[in-house]
Amino acid sequence: MKRRTFLTAASATVIIPALARADQTAIKMRDLYNKDLSFSDLARSLEGQRITVQGFMAPPLKADSSFFVLTKKPLAVCPFCETDAEWPDDILAIYTKRRVKVIPFSVKIETTGVLELGSFKDAETGFVSRVRLSDATYS
């Protein structure tokens, strides 16, 4: 049993190098913001286009959703579960094509979607985002 678990795990780890080889053109989240948290020229120039952004999937707010938050560093603590914990200022809301399959918070992913700028309140979760990727896929 243990051996089987290990083999499963070993085969699963094969995906790690694949992730690390990800597209060199991926944008880092910080490139979308200026230091004062206004949108960067790059973000403005890419608005409405399909782009790829590197980051980490924060633990999803709810199960069976098509929404998650991309953070620039691993964010294990769910800010909705902890007293007063807050989202970092520079996050990216992701609206996915399909139901979200959770990826551990510590694994770097690349997400591709259409860049949307401006405040938007999610009707279902009440989550307010300033910048989003819609119709997104990730790996």
Next chain:
Amino acid sequence: MKTSLIALTAALVSTTALADGHTGLPQAGNDWFTAANAMIAEKAAIAANTSKAKNVIILIADGNGVGTNYATRLWQGQQSGNMGDEHILPHETFPHLALSKTYNVNAQTPDSAGTGTAMHTGVKTKAGVIGVDETLNRGDCSQVEGASVANAAEIFSGMDKAVGIISTARLTHATPASVYAHSADRNFEDDSKLPEGCAVPDIAAQLIDAMKSGMVDIALGGGRRHFITKETEGPEGKSGKRTDGRNLIEEAGAAGISYVWNDETAAAADLSKPVLGLFESSHMKYEHDRAGEPSLAEMTEMAIKALEGNEGGFFLSIEAGRVDHANHDGNLHRVVTDGVAFTDAIAKADELTDDNDTLIIVTADHEHAIAFNGYCGRGTPITGLCYDIDPAGVKHTGEPLLADDGKPYTVAGYLNGSGTVLREDINWVGARGDLTQEDATDADYVQQALIPKSSESHSGEDVAIYGKGPWAHLLNGTVEQNYIFHVMYHAITAE
């Protein structure tokens, strides 16, 4: 062999004999040898300063133990063009040094509330409580009155000292709160966190009371949200946390306290009046991300200028609060960049004061689960990959060393934290991902860790205490953390 060793030892005990005693040794012309030899005279000339301290400044970098300080030393050295190891941080020039045992009464691994209370009241206490002794059970408000101990703001203002508090964390956070507050729980930062029936004011309210009463003259840091209500928006658009309808910032203004909230208003502050600076809704920004806020060194200068006019002198507690947070994140880049901001504040405090009448103490409240790999060659970037030693030279070879899994590894890592290499989705089995120097030295890189934890943890190991000025020579050996308060108190009261 033994005889010559004895002879050498004998020569070393007399500083006047040094030059002669060394001339016959083959290493007498070696640069390392002559530099260390010259230091003997420098150290022998250090005299105890037994003057009465007019002013005391304690600078605490939260979570900046000996290991973390080492990382900052190498980072700053490498940024300034040397290999890092030989670099000397401002406090490392101080003449006196001790090691601090940081545990709390009930915790081998301490938290900042217990350690702050130790340094600011002179007694160790339990983890998580502020300005009370160990008889209090965390969270029990009813015990606060009976368990309260006098804190630094109360004691030193009672000696006609002006009092200042600075933190890059929230001013209501554990370390700064321990200067002025008494609370059954560090989390009682505003009234919304108080348990029902708790008669003890929340920590933010206690700060405003301390400022209104003239006990605290200047307080600069983050944490605006605990001073305003849920319905009130601060100048940066974020709402507060209070549920009691009080706007403590307005109350401070009505009491004649100047309020500043960004770098521009801080620069224009009237320092002849008490000043409350709240530069962020929560913690101030990391130095790496700072925009629109004063640096720790700028706040230090502002506070010293505000306090130095007081005839009776001043007590100033300065916290670099976010070295700790970056360690909790496992993000060494922000650890060392906030570490450098801390050293800039130390240099500024030293520059603006006189060793003859000002005791400066530099320390940390606790260390973290940070550790350093080997065997890296000289000049290996401290946030990056461990490069091999060059047997034929001094600087590293530029070739990353590989672990038994065939992959390179960084110099620094964490025993636990969000950088864990174990994965929940595969039954907590792990494998280290590939790693390049570009990845590892990225500002947002999280160093690899072993044990999976959402937030990397403190550790219980010793931290250093550096001192200069009156009675700083009392800092030597390995001491309990609460001893620091007694050195400050002794320096102020010495006759």
